[in-house]
Amino acid sequence: MTTGEGARQAAPPRPAPSAALTPPGHPAEEGARRMVPAVATSSSLSAASVSIAPAIVTRGLTKRFRGGQVAVDDLNLVVPGGSVFGFLGPNGSGKTTTIRMLLGLVRPTGGGCEMLGRPVPDGLAAVLPKVGAVVEGPAFYPYLTGEANLRRYDAADPAADPRTVRLRVAAALDRVGLGAAAGKRYRAYSLGMRQRLAIAAALLTPRDLLILDEPTNGLDPQGTREVRSLIKDIAADGTTVFVSSHLLAEVEQMCTDLGVMRSGRLVAQGPLGELLARRAPRVRVETAQVAQAASVLHHLGLTGLRTGDAEVTADLGTVLPERVNAALVGDGVAVRGLAVLRPSLEEVFVDLTGEGFDVDG
Numbered sequence: 001m002t003t004g005e006g007a008r009q010a011a012p013p014r015p016a017p018s019a020a021l022t023p024p025g026h027p028a029e030e031g032a033r034r035m036v037p038a039v040a041t042s043s044s045l046s047a048a049s050v051s052i053a054p055a056i057v058t059r060g061l062t063k064r065f066r067g068g069q070v071a072v073d074d075l076n077l078v079v080p081g082g083s084v085f086g087f088l089g090p091n092g093s094g095k096t097t098t099i100r101m102l103l104g105l106v107r108p109t110g111g112g113c114e115m116l117g118r119p120v121p122d123g124l125a126a127v128l129p130k131v132g133a134v135v136e137g138p139a140f141y142p143y144l145t146g147e148a149n150l151r152r153y154d155a156a157d158p159a160a161d162p163r164t165v166r167l168r169v170a171a172a173l174d175r176v177g178l179g180a181a182a183g184k185r186y187r188a189y190s191l192g193m194r195q196r197l198a199i200a201a202a203l204l205t206p207r208d209l210l211i212l213d214e215p216t217n218g219l220d221p222q223g224t225r226e227v228r229s230l231i232k233d234i235a236a237d238g239t240t241v242f243v244s245s246h247l248l249a250e251v252e253q254m255c256t257d258l259g260v261m262r263s264g265r266l267v268a269q270g271p272l273g274e275l276l277a278r279r280a281p282r283v284r285v286e287t288a289q290v291a292q293a294a295s296v297l298h299h300l301g302l303t304g305l306r307t308g309d310a311e312v313t314a315d316l317g318t319v320l321p322e323r324v325n326a327a328l329v330g331d332g333v334a335v336r337g338l339a340v341l342r343p344s345l346e347e348v349f350v351d352l353t354g355e356g357f358d359v360d361g
């Protein structure tokens with residue numbers, strides 16, 4: 001991931017917390033800076049109010065890097081409050097750059113954005129206390145325990161009350177399911193546990209919005225499941241979660257809403273169900289009488305017919321599956337099986353972009 005210019009631009013638009021975030025002398029100081037710290041005590045917005053207004057809005061948001069590379073091109077994004085919003089796109093499609101602009105780490109070259117109703121970057125000081133973010137990998141001291149690492153993060157937050165640190169750290173660890181591993185050294189944590197600790201650091205104070213950049217990148221299936229289930233739990237508590245990913249199947253499993261990026265441009269956005277409904281389902285008929293079945297489907301007006309050894313598939317369109325079944329039986333076709341095949345997000349993505357998707361990363 002290219003971050004050179006972002007790092008150079010991190011200081012000016014951000015208020016103090018970015019610099020105060022990383023404990024002095026941290027071995028991975030630069031990585032740690034990318035995690036937005038806990039900055040203030042508590043949120044003033046209730047979950048109910050967040051669920052009404054959009055959590056993020058961008059208007060014509062554009063980033064052209066020096067050298068002419070347009071990483072984000074005229075982006076108009078609306079992230080509904082209360083959603084788990086999947087920001088989906090292949091590597092290099094502009095997801096991280098968008099997130100960095102939202103967090104004030106990179107200055108847009110065009111357009112603008114709002115988080116929780118405040119303009120960014122001008123209103124960042126007011127809004128950052130309500131926003132937790134994990135951008136790029138977690139960076140912690142390997143020889144310290146999970147708990148001690150979180151205490152260090154908390155100590156770097158000038159607005160955090162040191163008298164309540166124990167409670168807040170314990171609550172954050174419990175929240176991510178690391179209560180029992182609080183006393184374990186970070187280096188003994190699995191990758192999934194490390195990522196959950198990073199999320200705990202972002203949740204040291206209550207948040208209305210949590211931004212996660214590729215949170216399951218590099219995790220094994222178990223770690224991926226853990227993080228996915230944690231994200232769902234956090235959303236169920238009323239926090240809007242904005243999560244970037246290049247993994248279609250993952251987004252499909254955990255997100256309520258979706259924005260699809262391709263080469264810096266947004267090619268589609270909306271509720272997941274609506275995006276999936278853009279593509280008509282197909283029907284699969286299992287039978288030994290393939291030619292006869294295909295003819296029946298053709299006469300019903302079904303298109304996109306494909307025949308196999310002992311099956312026929314076709315676009316169902318608006319025809320009801322029970323009508324297909326009745327027509328087949330009426331024509332004397334012995335039907336072994338009939339199934340409606342729902343489109344996958346991958347198929348929808350290919351329809352939208354005309355290109356394949358790097359499903360496995």
Ligand SMILES: Nc1ncnc2c1ncn2[C@@H]1O[C@H](COP(=O)(O)OP(=O)(O)OP(=O)(O)O)[C@@H](O)[C@H]1O
Pocket residue numbers: 001002003004005006065066069070071089090091092093094095096097098214
């Ligand atoms: N600081 C920079 N200077 C120049 N080009 C950059 C910079 N940062 C990102 N880019 C380019 O902008 C494009 C979008 O990158 P970005 O990191 O936002 O994509 P992404 O979707 O997050 O993918 P990845 O997960 O691989 O980072 C890429 O072509 C990348 O090379």
